[in-house]
Amino acid sequence: MDRAVKPMLEVNGLRKVYEDASRTVEAIRDVSFSVGQGELVCIVGPSGAGKTTLLKCIAGLLAPTAGGVVVEGTPVAGPPPAMAVVFQEYGRSLFPWMTVHDNVALPLKQKKMPAERREELIRDALAAVDLKGVNGAYPWQLSGGMQQRVAIARAVAYEPHVLLMDEPFAAVDAQTRADLEDLIRVLWHRLRVTVLFVTHDIDESVYLGQRVLVMSHAPTVIMEDVAIDLPDDRTQLETRSMARFGQLRKHIYSQIQLAKQGWRPPSP
Amino acid sequence: MKNLIPPLPRRVAIALALPVALIAAWWIGSADSQSFYFPPLQTILHTFGKLWFSSKALSNIVPSLWRFSVGYLAAALLGIAVGVPVGASRNLRNVLEPVLEFLRAIPPPVLVPVLILFAGLGNEMKALVIVFGCIWPVLLNTVAGVRALDEVLAETVRSYRIGALSRLWHFVLPGASPQIFTGLRQSLSIGIILMVVSEMFAARDGIGFVLVQYQRTFAIPEMWSGIILLGIIGIALSLIFRAIETWLLGWYHGLRQSQRAG
Numbered sequence: 001m002d003r004a005v006k007p008m009l010e011v012n013g014l015r016k017v018y019e020d021a022s023r024t025v026e027a028i029r030d031v032s033f034s035v036g037q038g039e040l041v042c043i044v045g046p047s048g049a050g051k052t053t054l055l056k057c058i059a060g061l062l063a064p065t066a067g068g069v070v071v072e073g074t075p076v077a078g079p080p081p082a083m084a085v086v087f088q089e090y091g092r093s094l095f096p097w098m099t100v101h102d103n104v105a106l107p108l109k110q111k112k113m114p115a116e117r118r119e120e121l122i123r124d125a126l127a128a129v130d131l132k133g134v135n136g137a138y139p140w141q142l143s144g145g146m147q148q149r150v151a152i153a154r155a156v157a158y159e160p161h162v163l164l165m166d167e168p169f170a171a172v173d174a175q176t177r178a179d180l181e182d183l184i185r186v187l188w189h190r191l192r193v194t195v196l197f198v199t200h201d202i203d204e205s206v207y208l209g210q211r212v213l214v215m216s217h218a219p220t221v222i223m224e225d226v227a228i229d230l231p232d233d234r235t236q237l238e239t240r241s242m243a244r245f246g247q248l249r250k251h252i253y254s255q256i257q258l259a260k261q262g263w264r265p266p267s268p
Numbered sequence: 269m270k271n272l273i274p275p276l277p278r279r280v281a282i283a284l285a286l287p288v289a290l291i292a293a294w295w296i297g298s299a300d301s302q303s304f305y306f307p308p309l310q311t312i313l314h315t316f317g318k319l320w321f322s323s324k325a326l327s328n329i330v331p332s333l334w335r336f337s338v339g340y341l342a343a344a345l346l347g348i349a350v351g352v353p354v355g356a357s358r359n360l361r362n363v364l365e366p367v368l369e370f371l372r373a374i375p376p377p378v379l380v381p382v383l384i385l386f387a388g389l390g391n392e393m394k395a396l397v398i399v400f401g402c403i404w405p406v407l408l409n410t411v412a413g414v415r416a417l418d419e420v421l422a423e424t425v426r427s428y429r430i431g432a433l434s435r436l437w438h439f440v441l442p443g444a445s446p447q448i449f450t451g452l453r454q455s456l457s458i459g460i461i462l463m464v465v466s467e468m469f470a471a472r473d474g475i476g477f478v479l480v481q482y483q484r485t486f487a488i489p490e491m492w493s494g495i496i497l498l499g500i501i502g503i504a505l506s507l508i509f510r511a512i513e514t515w516l517l518g519w520y521h522g523l524r525q526s527q528r529a530g
Contacts, residue, residue: 061423078429085427092420097442097519106438107428138519140526158428 008194009035009058009162013067016053027053029219030067035162040188040195042205044252045215046260051198054220055166058196059085071162080162084155088167090148094139100126101135104154111158125157126150128187145176149183156187165197169204178236181208185234202256206230206248207239214255216264223255223265307489316493332474333501335391336463339398343459344452347403351410351448352440361411368407376401376462380469394466394474401462402455409451413444446520449513456509460502475501 016028027050035041045051056062058069060079069076071083084107087093094103104125108118126132129149139147148168155163165184169177181204188195199205205212206228214223230244239245295309319325354360376397387393417440425439441448467476475494482491514521 056423059427061426079427081429083427085424087420087424089420092418093424095421095438095442096523097445098438106434107430110428110430110434138522140519140523 006037007034007070008037008039008072009196010070011054011058011067012070014054014057014064014069015066016050016057016062017065026219028057028064029221031215031220031222032067033213033222033225035194035196037161038192038194040185040197040208040210042209042212043196043198043215044200044202044205044212044256045220046217046256047200048218049215049259050218050220051200051215052166054215055085055164055196055198059083059164061085082161084158084160084163086148086151086155086163086165086168088170090144090151090168090171091139093151094147094154096138096140099136099138100131100142100150103139103150104157107154107158121157121159122153125153128156128190129153129183143176144172145180148172148180152180152183152187156191160193162194162196165195167199168197170200177204182236184208202249202252203240206245206252207234207236212248212252214252214259216259217262221264223259226252304486305488307492312489312492312496315489316496319490319493320497328473328475328478329497329501331391332463332467332476335394335466335474336398336459338391339395339463340402340455340459342395343399343402343455344406346399347406347451347455348410348441348448351407352414352436352444354407355411355414355444356440368404372404372408376458377465377469380466384470389470389472394463394471397466398459398462402459405454405458406448406451409447409454410444413447414440416447417443446517449517453509453513456505457502460498460505464498 011031011033014028014031016026018025018027031054033041043051043054053062057064058076060069060076060083071080074080095106098106101122104122105118108121126135129152131146131149131153134142134146134150139150142150152168169180172180184195184197185208187193197205197208199208209228212226212228214226215221216223226248228248230239230242230248291309298306298308299310301308320329354364379400380393380397383393383396387396421439421443425435430438463474464476464479467474468480471477475498479491479494482488482494
């Protein structure tokens with residue numbers, strides 16, 4: 001997809017400083033980037049890089065100290081209407097007192113729509129993440145991977161223009177993880193949704209993204225904006241064994257190593 | 269997963285074994301009792317049948333249960349209604365905490381004379397005493413439950429822009445419900461105690477009232493039978509409570525079990 005398309009999401013000079021009585025912590029120093037409509041961009045950084053802080057600022061869950069976020073031309077001052085977030089802790093982001101169906105239905109009840117339309121969206125979303133026959137089950141009756149699928153289905157049913165994902169697969173086993181990565185690529189292609197995917201896993205970021213933003217250690221700046229020039233049709237086996245995949249992986253890995261040592265790009 | 273719960277008949281048998289043994293021991297031990305104060309259990313049960321299986325008995329049981337129900341339910345509603353905002357706001361907690369601690373420290377029965385002054389001798393006074401005693405466990409547990417609501421779930425609710433009423437109904441109350449039920453369970457026995465105590469002070473009917481009457485007229489088997497009746501009422505209320513809890517907190521017990529298994 002062309003990078004020249006209109007930006008869906010813009011982050012401008014974002015800075016976040018946590019302050020309390022005893023100390024101030026600068027989590028994010030200066031982050032600016034933009035994501036075009038329909039793009040899939042990964043953010044990768046060492047642990048403690050302020051990735052979650054950045055994502056919460058973009059999601060409107062946390063007010064930045066300076067700078068701002070613009071979604072579809074509107075400055076973010078709270079959770080934007082056309083955005084859905086998938087959190088890492090699937091076990092804590094699904095309502096344990098609601099069935100799978102009701103978990104997916106709850107955000108839709110906020111949007112005024114006929115009940116038939118709502119049921120159709122729920123059915124389609126659960127089918128899109130390959131979950132069938134679990135409507136009446138409670139989340140805790142499902143495996144971790146299935147629970148995260150429910151959370152993804154809930155986001156999909158919400159029909160967001162922007163989908164934020166905060167290390168969504170960090171807590172599932174490797175096999176499930178590969179399946180869920182492919183699921184994200186499929187959903188992204190099918191729904192033409194803009195995806196911002198935060199991860200600490202370099203391979204995952206290269207495999208999934210069209211671009212990878214490499215974050216420095218906190219206080220965070222962007223070290224590099226890497227274009228992932230791999231073919232659009234990706235498979236776990238072939239894509240991951242490509243020479244180019246290895247080069248990109250190696251490049252980002254060395255950037256992360258630099259980040260861990262505290263190196264940061266010269267300020268512009 | 270191994271089935272750790274024995275089948276129902278065995279569970280019932282296990283639960284009933286000790287009570288049956290105790291009753292048998294009481295029966296045999298008191299069979300030829302000559303003591304005026306500790307009559308044979310047979311005499312007590314005989315009196316129990318005559319006394320509490322009559323239509324006249326209802327004129328004492330019904331008022332008691334009515335006072336209890338009104339007081340307990342009012343305390344539950346009030347405790348939750350106040351506990352939710354207090355749990356949600358640190359500022360409100362800081363302001364209210366000293367006052368709540370003070371009020372909680374007052375033993376509810378001492379309020380009976382005070383409440384008689386402005387609520388009279390009627391049902392209102394007794395219900396108020398029950399409210400005053402039952403509200404604290406509900407209130408404090410609701411506060412704790414709301415404070416402990418999951419942060420990730422709260423952010424999920426916010427990010428999907430779920431409205432205030434829906435948030436309360438679908439997130440805050442169910443999320444705090446396990447703790448709220450802990451408070452309600454504690455209040456249940458407090459409520460029964462206060463029901464009886466308030467009737468002992470000043471009443472024209474009620475189980476507490478007749479108990480004191482029997483005691484003052486040395487109607488000893490009748491007095492004992494009243495105490496047994498209170499025990500049975502306590503068990504019945506706790507069974508009803510358990511049924512409601514199982515229905516509303518089924519998800520919670522399932523969740524806990526899956527966490528233990530996993």
